Amino acid sequence: MKQPYVYIMASRRNGTLYVGVTSDLPNRAYQHREGLVPGFTKTHGCKLLVWYEPHETMIAAIEREKQIKSGSRRKKLALIEALNPQWNDLYDTVI
Template sequence: MKQPAIYIMASRRNGTLYTGVTSNLSERIYQHKQGLIKGFTSRYGCTSLVYYEFYEEMVPAILREKQIKAGSRRKKLELIESLNPTWRDLYLDF
């Protein structure tokens, strides 16, 4: 499904976080989970999708990703817990 989205991956509850943007969320998360994307997520074991937002266009998604990345860790944790208080892997919903 091609639709712009921002997402946050975690290594575990309150663990290492990664924020990204994509045009195909289910495909990108699959790539992270399988270790197909070398870099931060594979190095730190960020394999659990804990937060996401869909957008109609890519530009607002990119702006939102930058806003989240610029925020504090506390704000990221609050954002995750507002949607996903148990830190469940939301990839299971796809």
């Protein structure tokens, strides 16, 4: 069984942010990094995995994704800074 995750991709430190949900974080992050996913992340260059959070169920992950998306940019930045203050690309930690 795959692990559900909520994640944030960024174009750069304090740049454009994208919040998503997936059951295959390594593959999804790879798709964003390589520009294989048409849409927002490709258009805005969101290639850095800067935050992620595992969940027990996909329903819980989707609820959390909605909560984060409805929050302010300041709250999203605070999530990133708490886990990853240097804004490192966390892709290598999930592959």
